[in-house]
Each structure stands twice: as C-alpha cells, then as structure tokens.
Amino acid sequence: MSDKDRNQNEKAGNSRRTFLRNSGLTVGGLVLGGAVGSLFNVKSDSNAESADHKNMVSSSNPNQALMYFTPDQFKTVEALSETIFPKTESGPGAKELGVVYYIDHQLAGSWGLNTREYMTGPFYPAKAVPEQGYQTHLKRQQVFDIGIESINAYSTKKFKKKFQELEKEDDKIAILKDFEEDKVKLNSSLSSSFFFSILRSATIEGVYADPMYGGNKDMGGWKMKNFPGHQASFTNVLGKDKFVAMKPQSLNAQHKM
Amino acid sequence: MATTLPKTDIVLAGVGWVGGIIAAELTKKGYKVVGIERGKERTTEDYYMAHDELRYAQRYEMMQDLAKETVTFRHNKKQRALPYREWGSFLIGEGVGGSGLHWNGQTFRFLPYDFEIYSKTVERYGKDKIPAGMTLQDWGITYDELEPYFDKFDAMTGIAGEPNPLPGSPQVKYPNPPMMETPVTKLFKEASKKLGYHPYHMPSNNLTKNYTNPDGISRSACQYCGFCERFGCEYGAKASPIVTVIPVAKKTGKFDVRTHSVVRRVIHTDGKASGVLYVDTRTGEEYIQPADVVVVSAYQMNNIKLLLNSKLGTPYDPETGRGAVGKNYAYQTYLGKATGLFDEKEFNLYGGAGALGAQIDDFNGDFFDHSKLDFLHGATIHITHLGDRPIANNNVPHGVASWGKEFKEKSVFYANRSLQIKAQGSSMPWKDNYIDLDPTYKDAFGDPLLRMTFNWKDQDRNLMKYMGNKSAEIMKEMGATHVNKGGDDIADYDIRNYQSTHNTGGVIMGADPETSVLNSYLQMWDCDNVFVPGASAFPHNSGYNPTNTVGALAYRAAEGIEKYLKTGGSLV
Numbered sequence: 001m002s003d004k005d006r007n008q009n010e011k012a013g014n015s016r017r018t019f020l021r022n023s024g025l026t027v028g029g030l031v032l033g034g035a036v037g038s039l040f041n042v043k044s045d046s047n048a049e050s051a052d053h054k055n056m057v058s059s060s061n062p063n064q065a066l067m068y069f070t071p072d073q074f075k076t077v078e079a080l081s082e083t084i085f086p087k088t089e090s091g092p093g094a095k096e097l098g099v100v101y102y103i104d105h106q107l108a109g110s111w112g113l114n115t116r117e118y119m120t121g122p123f124y125p126a127k128a129v130p131e132q133g134y135q136t137h138l139k140r141q142q143v144f145d146i147g148i149e150s151i152n153a154y155s156t157k158k159f160k161k162k163f164q165e166l167e168k169e170d171d172k173i174a175i176l177k178d179f180e181e182d183k184v185k186l187n188s189s190l191s192s193s194f195f196f197s198i199l200r201s202a203t204i205e206g207v208y209a210d211p212m213y214g215g216n217k218d219m220g221g222w223k224m225k226n227f228p229g230h231q232a233s234f235t236n237v238l239g240k241d242k243f244v245a246m247k248p249q250s251l252n253a254q255h256k257m
Numbered sequence: 258m259a260t261t262l263p264k265t266d267i268v269l270a271g272v273g274w275v276g277g278i279i280a281a282e283l284t285k286k287g288y289k290v291v292g293i294e295r296g297k298e299r300t301t302e303d304y305y306m307a308h309d310e311l312r313y314a315q316r317y318e319m320m321q322d323l324a325k326e327t328v329t330f331r332h333n334k335k336q337r338a339l340p341y342r343e344w345g346s347f348l349i350g351e352g353v354g355g356s357g358l359h360w361n362g363q364t365f366r367f368l369p370y371d372f373e374i375y376s377k378t379v380e381r382y383g384k385d386k387i388p389a390g391m392t393l394q395d396w397g398i399t400y401d402e403l404e405p406y407f408d409k410f411d412a413m414t415g416i417a418g419e420p421n422p423l424p425g426s427p428q429v430k431y432p433n434p435p436m437m438e439t440p441v442t443k444l445f446k447e448a449s450k451k452l453g454y455h456p457y458h459m460p461s462n463n464l465t466k467n468y469t470n471p472d473g474i475s476r477s478a479c480q481y482c483g484f485c486e487r488f489g490c491e492y493g494a495k496a497s498p499i500v501t502v503i504p505v506a507k508k509t510g511k512f513d514v515r516t517h518s519v520v521r522r523v524i525h526t527d528g529k530a531s532g533v534l535y536v537d538t539r540t541g542e543e544y545i546q547p548a549d550v551v552v553v554s555a556y557q558m559n560n561i562k563l564l565l566n567s568k569l570g571t572p573y574d575p576e577t578g579r580g581a582v583g584k585n586y587a588y589q590t591y592l593g594k595a596t597g598l599f600d601e602k603e604f605n606l607y608g609g610a611g612a613l614g615a616q617i618d619d620f621n622g623d624f625f626d627h628s629k630l631d632f633l634h635g636a637t638i639h640i641t642h643l644g645d646r647p648i649a650n651n652n653v654p655h656g657v658a659s660w661g662k663e664f665k666e667k668s669v670f671y672a673n674r675s676l677q678i679k680a681q682g683s684s685m686p687w688k689d690n691y692i693d694l695d696p697t698y699k700d701a702f703g704d705p706l707l708r709m710t711f712n713w714k715d716q717d718r719n720l721m722k723y724m725g726n727k728s729a730e731i732m733k734e735m736g737a738t739h740v741n742k743g744g745d746d747i748a749d750y751d752i753r754n755y756q757s758t759h760n761t762g763g764v765i766m767g768a769d770p771e772t773s774v775l776n777s778y779l780q781m782w783d784c785d786n787v788f789v790p791g792a793s794a795f796p797h798n799s800g801y802n803p804t805n806t807v808g809a810l811a812y813r814a815a816e817g818i819e820k821y822l823k824t825g826g827s828l829v
Contacts, residue, residue: 083660083661084660084661085660085665086661086662086665088662088665088666089666090665090666090669090670091669093665110316111316114324114342114343115324116316116317116322116323116324117323117324117342117343118323118324118326118327118340118341118342118343118698119324119342120340120698120699122697124337124339127337128337128339129332129336129749130751130753131332131749131750131751131752131753132330132331132339132752133341133342133343133345133752133753134342134343134753135339135342173661176660180660200659200660203660204648204651205311205315205648207647208310208646208647208648209310209311209315209648210309210310210311213311221647222647224669224672225647225669225672225673226607226672226673227607227646227647227672228607229308230308231308231482231608232480232482233480233481233482234480234481234482234483234605234607234608234609235437235479235480235481237481237605237608238437238439238481238605238608238609238613238642239437239438239439239440240440240605241440243603243604243605243673244605251306251308251309254305254306254308255306
C-alpha cells in the first residue's frame with residue numbers, strides 16, 4: 001500500500017467513525033451490530049481492515065459505488081462474474097475489470113426495469129416454448145434478486161457456505177453448471193437457466209462495453225482482444241496482410257465539448 | 258375528437274426508404290406530401306457517440322420501443338401466441354429514415370427468376386416439384402420491367418460494386434467501384450475460385466469515394482470504422498434516407514414531416530381512402546390528415562397491422578386460402594454457416610464496413626440444378642469484414658463451454674482469428690405461415706397486435722443443411738484450423754436469436770386480385786388510392802438483402818401515384 005492510499009484509507013476510516021458517532025449508533029465507542037455495523041466492518045484500528053473492505057470503499061473512482069445491489073448481493077455477483085470470466089494468463093478477470101459495477105449500474109436503469117420491452121400481460125411462462133423467448137413477468141432486477149438468493153441457498157445446501165465464500169473453484173463451477181443446465185428449481189416464473197443466461201451475457205458485456213459504463217476497467221477487456229475501441233478510420237489498416245495492434249480509445253476521447 | 262387538418266396530395270404512414278423516395282419523387286413534381294413518422298428526427302450529428310456497442314448493438318438504441326408495440330409469435334395454430342417481449346430474431350428501426358438508418362448497406366437486386374418464380378419452376382421441373390402447401394406465385398412484374406427503377410435507386414444511393422462473374426446473372430453497372438480488397442475477402446475468393454465457384458465483391462451502399470448523385474447530393478467515402486449494422490453512420494457514407502432522398506424532398510418546401518406521430522387507421526369508404534387518423538404521441542391528440550393518395554410506408558409488419566386494423570383489403574384465411582392481407586409471410590434462412598478459427602493467422606477484424614465482403618451466387622436462385630434436390634431456390638454464400646465488436650464476437654472451437662477459464666482463453670485468442678461464412682437463404686411462402694391480428698394482446702393505443710404464425714419447413718431445413726456444407730467446404734479450403742458448421746439439425750424457428758431483419762410478405766403484389774393485395778404499381782386492388790410499397794409486397798423472399806428491391810418498388814410506386822393523380826382509377 002502506498003502512503004497516499006494509506007492516508008486516504010485513514011481519512012475514510014475517520015469519516016466513517018464520524019458518521020457512526022453522529023448517527024447515534026455507537027454507545028460509548030462500541031459499535032452496535034446489525035446491518036450498518038457489518039456493512040462498514042469497523043475496527044478500532046483502520047489499518048487492520050479486511051482486504052474486502054478496502055476494495056469496496058477506498059477506490060478513488062467515483063463510478064465504483066452501488067446503485068442497486070446490497071453489499072451482500074454485490075459480493076455474490078462479483079464472485080459469479082469472476083467464475084464466468086476468470087483472471088487467467090491472458091489477462092484480468094471480471095473482478096479486476098469491475099464487471100460487478102457494470103451489472104449493478106445496468107440493473108438500476110432501463111435494462112434492469114425492462115422499460116423498452118413489452119411487459120404487458122397476460123404472462124404464461126410455464127406454457128411458453130423456449131423459442132418464444134422472455135415470457136416471465138419478472139423484470140431483470142427481480143430476476144437477479146431471486147437468482148442471487150437461490151444461488152446462495154443452493155450453495156449453502158451443497159457446501160454449507162454462500163457462493164462468495166466458496167474456496168474451491170470447482171465448487172463454484174459445479175453450482176453454476178447446475179444453474180446453466182436447469183438442475184435447480186427456482187419458481188414457476190423463473191428457471192435457473194434463464195437467470196444464468198442473463199448473468200452470463202451481462203458479464204460479457206461488462207468485460208467489453210465502453211469503460212464509461214463501469215466495467216472494462218482501463219480498457220483491460222479490449223486490450224486482451226487487441227480491440228482498438230473508438231477510432232475514426234481504418235481505411236489505411238484493413239488492406240494490410242499483417243495484424244496491426246493499436247492503442248485502444250474509449251468514447252471519452254471523442255467527448256471534446 | 259380528432260382535429261381534421263387541411264388536405265394534402267399524398268400522406269405517408271412512415272418515413273423510411275419508401276416514404277423518402279416517394280416524397281422526393283413527388284415533391285420534385287410539385288405535389289404536396291405529408292409524412293407521418295412515429296419516431297424522432299434524425300441527423301448524422303446524432304451519431305457523435307455512435308461507436309458504442311452496448312448502447313446501439315446490445316440495447317437497440319435505434320429500434321422501436323417494444324413497450325408500446327410488438328408482435329406475438331407461435332410456431333403453429335396449436336400453440337398459444339406470446340409477445341416478442343425483447344428484441345431477438347429481427348430489429349425494426351424507428352425515426353426519420355426508419356430501418357434504412359441501421360442497415361449494413363448490402364444492396365442486391367432480386368433475380369429475374371424471383372419475379373417469375375412459379376412459372377419458371379413449373380417450366381423447368383414441372384408442377385409436381387412445388388410441394389403441397391407452398392403458396393408460390395409470380396410477382397406480376399418482371400426483372401426487365403423493374404430494371405430502370407433499380408438503376409434509379411443505384412444512382413441515388415451510389416452503390417459500389419463490380420459485375421457478377423456468374424454466367425447468366427444480370428449484369429449491373431454500378432456508379433462506384435467496389436470496396437477495398439482485404440486479406441479476408443481475398444482468402445475467400447481464392448478458395449471459392451479453386452472450388453470452381455464465381456466470387457465477386459458484394460455490392461455496397463457504403464460509399465467507396467466521394468460521390469454526387471443525380472439529385473445533387475454529395476456524400477463522402479466510408480472510413481471502414483466497423484460500426485455499421487445497428488448503428489447510424491456519422492459520416493453519411495452509408496446511404497440512408499436522411500442523407501439522400503429526405504433532404505431532396507425537404508428542399509422543395511413541399512414536404513412536411515410530422516415526427517412522434519403514429520398512424521392508427523387509414524380512413525376509407527367504398528373502396529376509396531380519404532386520409533389517415535394519427536396520434537401525436539407528445540400531446541396525445543388525434544388528427545385526421547385528409548389526402549388524395551395514402552401511402553402505407555412503414556416497416557413490413559406495421560404495414561400489415563395498419564391494413565388489418567383499418568379493415569382494408571381481405572384478411573387471409575389459412576383454412577380456405579381466401580383473402581390476401583397477411584398471406585405469404587416469409588423470412589430469411591440464415592443458419593447454414595461455417596465459422597473458421599485460424600491458429601496460424603491473425604486478421605484486422607476490428608474494423609470494416611457493413612457491406613465489405615465477397616460472395617458467390619452459384620447456389621442462389623435457379624443457377625444450379627434442383628432436379629435431385631429436396632428444396633427450391635437457394636442462398637448466396639458470403640464472407641464479410643464488417644468489424645467484429647467484442648461483446649458480440651466470442652468464437653471458440655466446437656465443444657468448448659460458453660463460460661469459464663477455457664472459454665475466456667479461447668475467445669480472447671481467437672478474437673482476430675475467426676472468420677464466418679454465411680449463407681443468406683431464400684424463404685418460400687407456405688399456406689400456414691401467415692400474419693393475422695392477435696386476439697389477446699394490444700398496443701399502447703389499445704389496438705390489437707399482429708400475430709405471427711411461422712415455422713421452418715423441410716424446404717428450409719434441407720436448404721440450410723446444404724448451404725452449411727457448402728460454407729464449410731469453402732472455409733476448409735481457406736485453411737481454417739477448426740471449422741464449426743451450422744445448418745445441421747435445425748428444429749423450430751427460434752425468435753430469441755438474431756437472424757435477419759428481412760421480414761417479407763403479408764401485403765403481396767401479383768397479377769390476380771384473388772391471390773394478391775396489390776397490382777404491379779403497388780396499388781391496392783380493393784382501394785385504388787392506397788399504395789403499399791415495401792418488403793411487405795414480396796410474394797416470397799430471395800437469397801439477397803431486400804433493400805434494393807424495396808427501393809425499386811418504391812420508384813415504381815412513385816410513378817404509379819403520379820399516374821393515378823393525373824388519370825385516377827386502377828393502373829392495371
């Protein structure tokens with residue numbers, strides 16, 4: 001940890017203590033339990049904070065905050081997306097690329113609320129054939145809520161731990177496979193494979209969408225694929241026999257107003 | 258109570274390619290045209306942030322708002338039709354310019370065979386070659402008759418292309434030279450030539466050089482930026498109504514476009530239309546726009562919907578085969594393809610243009626002998642170099658899962674090493690593939706949605722299997738390390754996965770009022786001041802993109818409308 005980071009952490013720790021004190025949730029310096037206590041994971045010594053805590057709160061990127069997920073949902077989806085798109089020799093995984101922030105932000109808006117889709121009833125999810133597509137009355141926010149809940153329940157039943165607490169990669173893969181193959185029953189309006197398919201596509205989107213959406217951190221997804229992002233012209237490149245690698249550019253480069 | 262507006266000469270329901278062409282042609286002649294468009298005004302400046310795969314390609318920025326209106330779908334009459342709730346198999350554009358904004362620009366003329374498909378099939382193979390239930394019919398017009406209108410569309414848009422080397426194919430002289438040769442198109446051409454086929458550069462409506470068209474409109478050349486299909490072109494290099502016909506119509510001062518307005522009814526009595534009823538969606542107010550001629554110029558499906566909800570023409574009855582509105586719905590058989598993964602080669606796949614590609618027509622139309630084949634017509638087999646955007650393109654060898662470590666490693670490795678050969682197959686009409694009104698689901702105004710009853714037939718499955726084999730044959734010749742072949746084991750039509758926005762039929766043209774809705778001027782048999790040009794007029798769909806043929810029919814209709822305004826009555 002650099003000194004600069006440490007200072008920021010300490011400052012953050014102080015302000016959290018100030019918040020807790022001012023909000024009347026501490027009694028004689030003792031933090032009360034419950035949601036807020038576990039959320040902030042407050043220890044008397046800010047340097048002893050868990051690594052998790054630092055990742056969530058100390059980032060200097062203002063885009064990294066939550067619009068939809070609870071902290072616990074955040075952790076589950078972060079672990080799920082990393083299982084779908086893991087860190088490997090060829091580059092960063094979903095966690096490092098901030099995919100979970102992307103999914104969180106997408107769920108908070110039009111996509112999560114299915115605002116540009118036909119969501120008028122009657123709904124017949126059980127009678128539909130798969131080729132008829134999306135037929136549940138549930139919006140994507142609810143699909144994720146139920147999906148996350150179910151995946152943790154299934155994980156707890158199988159391995160006595162929530163999904164994000166699983167240590168073995170194989171256990172995580174086994175759970176996701178069962179979801180993908182519809183081996184887990186969620187409810188009559190939502191199948192586990194349907195949740196999986198949305199989770200998978202959202203993860204891929206978060207890896208490769210323009211970084212302004214919160215994922216693809218530092219264009220790390222594009223760099224892996226040698227995708228140059230937004231460029232004005234490839235007229236001088238496309239006819240070439242050799243592969244031409246270029247420094248990628250996000251839409252931010254276009255935004256000169 | 259609807260407000261009645263001053264009368265105009267011509268009113269358009271929808272301002273895309275068809276509406277734009279008719280507006281340009283008739284305002285130039287001095288007629289007043291009012292265009293009613295459900296979406297917003299569009300200009301090239303709207304595409305300042307166009308290189309955004311998520312917004313445009315994955316979230317469908319340019320498409321209609323499905324919350325307001327969609328279609329329902331079922332495979333057959335035994336199933337319950339359910340709404341197409343999110344975009345999948347096809348994408349319908351919205352706004353001034355319509356689907357002519359987000360297209361790729363692949364621009365082909367249908368074949369002489371297409372326009373006389375019934376007669377030519379019977380002539381060569383006998384009547385028995387046409388299977389029971391296939392409602393194949395001639396178009397009531399020939400290629401030769403349409404040729405001058407094709408030429409007009411080509412010149413107006415500035416198509417870039419080269420002659421098709423296949424013996425017997427129509428020889429077209431394009432106004433601009435073909436798009437650039439890339440290692441991808443070159444490899445495809447070499448391999449298919451070696452196999453005895455006739456490759457050529459795909460005719461493109463992405464300009465290859467700065468071009469001034471006969472209307473005096475100048476546009477600049479394509480930059481191969483790789484964001485074409487589902488995107489608007491910020492350069493105006495991709496031909497679209499907003500950079501060609503619409504400005505021409507507006508310049509006359511006789512074209513009035515009313516955006517954010519949806520036509521709900523064509524008003525008519527005793528075989529004569531008096532105008533349209535529309536709603537301004539920004540105020541919620543209803544208006545009646547009286548006109549001498551009504552042109553139904555929306556997307557194919559919306560044309561059918563407007564006719565059915567207006568009780569114009571006779572709805573098709575699949576039991577008796579009577580009536581024609583909703584008949585001969587056809588699509589595109591596009592699943593016979595081959596993906597090749599190259600371990601030893603890397604291509605500059607991140608860039609490209611929507612219509613940068615090479616293809617062979619050897620297996621389209623009736624260029625090959627069908628005597629011993631279990632399908633009619635065929636497909637064009639092409640390779641494109643249109644920009645492989647990273648969310649949508651994640652090719653891995655067959656057998657690798659779609660997620661996890663191996664998926665990630667392989668999809669990253671093959672990002673610039675995957676090529677796809679696709680066979681764009683024709684789609685024949687069937688007695689029980691049709692469109693009618695849904696009895697349950699409604700649009701935002703309370704009008705019934707359309708109901709699509711459609712499934713693949715053995716004709717389609719056999720065709721796609723055959724074309725998948727041909728595509729794989731070429732891909733192997735190109736030297737791919739792994740070839741993933743499509744087209745085998747096709748079961749039912751799946752509306753979830755994007756295939757093609759080439760929906761056709763439902764308001765078909767023909768020579769006989771009993772079996773068609775329109776005559777060869779796209780004029781309704783039952784109501785002679787209503788014209789319905791568009792892909793809805795196709796009695797079947799060919800193995801080519803439809804826009805060029807739609808454009809030619811629009812020019813033909815423009816001529817018909819002028820004739821009608823001068824003489825009145827049925828033009829045929």
